[in-house]
Amino acid sequence: MAEIILIQISGDDRPGVTSALTGVLASYGVDILDIGQSVIHNQLTLGILIRIPEESESAPVIKDVMFKGYEMGVNVKFRPIPDDKYELWVGAQGKPRHIVTLVGNRITGKQISRITGIIAENGLNIDIINRLSGRIPQNGGPAPRYACVEFSVRGFPRDLDRMRTAFLHMASEDQVDIALQEDNAFRRNRRIVAFDMDSTLIQAEVIDELAKEAGSGEKVSRITESAMRGEIDFQESLRRRLATLKGLDASVMENIAERLPITEGAERLISNLKKFGFKTAIISGGFTYFGEDLKKKLGVDYVHANKLVVEDGKLTGEVEGDIVDGPRKAQLLREIAEKEKISLQQVIAVGDGANDLPMLSIAGLGIAFHAKPKVKEDAGQAISHFGLDSILYLIGLRDRETD
Template sequence: MPKRLILITMSGQDRPGVFAAVTDLIAQTDGARIRDIEMTVTHPQMVLTLLLDLSTGDSSEKPLIKDLLFAAKEMELHLDFSVVREGDYRRKSAHNRYVVTILGSHVDAAALAQVSKVLVKCHANIERISKLTQGELRCVELLIGSDGQLDIRLLKRQLLQLGGKNVDVAVQKESLYRRAKRLVVMDMDSTLIQVEVIDELARLAGVGEQVSEITERAMNGELDFKQSLAARVALLKGLRQEALMDIYQNIPFTNGARNMVRILRRLGFRTAVISGGFQFFTDRLKEDLGLDYAYANQLEIVDGVVTGRTSGVVVDGERKAQLLEEIAEREGITLDQVIAIGDGANDLPMLGKAGLGIAFNAKARVREQADTHINQQGLDSILYLLGLSEREMEEIGG
């Protein structure tokens, strides 16, 4: 005997007792089982959907539907029902799902239309829409599914092209690992903080323009990082150690950086800063923010004066990726559970290793190659990609 699956949809103004009344009627029907269920309430309209399986009992679905129709009328609700084939239900339950997060100062209808048109073109279907912000519509999360025709790389490319205009769009596979991230690794310069420290040091040393030009070319990937670092550090020769502390005490954090780290720590995340800058600054950031790890280049200082050299292993792009892997292994965390955030070309290897690599307000070349890029003022906007709502952030951040 083929399975009889009935899809019931009830909608109207929400009120207490709707769910109790519906489930009580189903419970009184011999052999009726609830296979799937979902309910949403939006200002103050309610939609309740249930998929019922009546294949195991002797009862007909007709009396139950009649009772549900009568109950809906009494509660001034609208009820629809339709028959669903078992094969269709199984195929829909088994297909791949992805989460599309849309961020902006205001996510308007034009942005939503652009995103949804791309989804249609790529054979993706929106299954659920959630608002993650309070008040203005600044972050929307879409759960999308596909029947197997979806080219996820093409979808990401097309959606990322929309980013940076009025909104940013990120795509992640909906899986346990998206909701079970455990380690966040950040770059320092122009990511965790708003400036490039070496440029600030160069300004005090009177070689600002020369160093800034080299930094810009290095971050865009036009110069080898090790060579560019050596060239810039050589220009800092003679700078006194007191200047480094003066720079640190006046470093402007990126908006939302402290809030993001505070929320991550309270959620039990491990946090790290891995920088192509200098250990003098990352060590102090680690202490200031309560980070778990800090790695950077060791600026050589002798008798309180910068020698113009670094010591130890240079933290370039490959070293950043290696350190990320080492931290994850030490913490017993898989790479799928790692988030990496950076803005420069030397961050790309690290971003590529992580389960979620985010180019934050990044250089052009980095935006083109990164899996996800975000151009938002607040670093804590990245928390939306974990599925956290603004209300939850406020509750946790306290």
């Protein structure tokens, strides 16, 4: 019967190590069943699982690999793998995989200990850990915007909801953001990112800004907050707020659009999404005038929002057509996906309010952005401490790949 041996190589990394060692294996006609390599601070760790042909013996292979390792200045260890353990390893290939992404201002031992503890408590095994953020200079120089580590884990979570809740609590207590995604083909092929506008793509509620101009700011703000918490129906709340704007001069919209603050990281995120071929959309319960303005500034592809009715240069306090509420947002997201001929699993949706939950729930990746507690709990993922560009890490992009 063929022998199966795990070769473990460690030492200073330099070009040619893998080539030299596998060249020895090639001369004996061995099969490579698995191979993995990592380099941390120029220190190489390489593992090669090999199968010695039945007609050959392992001793000459081991001897020659050890000698070549000595020549290359690396340490080489060998471990025979029993048939039963090998078959267990083969059988594990059908287990689901998840990606856990940790984003912080810095990565600490406490954070890694805590997050890996949650992973272990749920019966999952960590296969790979990667740093996605850039290297941190010791003596000055530009530092990475964020610190990010990604864990590839394997197995069946004992309780997925409890695991998500544990990550949510850790994120709140440690002032970090943590995402847990199923690792599948869709995760690696996202194609559309859809944003809510107010308090997501911009750091304002436009209707509040309009109400200030109309002298109804405090009243509208109270209704807005209640709607965002999910306490009253969005359509009813919008009608109440719109009614306070009747007679407002439409020219104020231009001034408001000019002063709306774009959310931190939005421009960096969208410019990189465009570079990698993503389509972007604004799907908002706000207003088309401001959505179209952002479309020009940021290069967004689609805008769907409520169109304010203007007569004789004044707002009527009404909108044209159906109100874009939560169910309508989900429907618009479906229509965009159909138009682009992609699955909803390839869509990312980002929002902060209760009326965003329908579209967050149908997207392959739904992200509650700086959202109310109820929205964070119900959404698949949450970003609560960092800018919109931290979404690039959830896509799996590294700092060196982005602008």
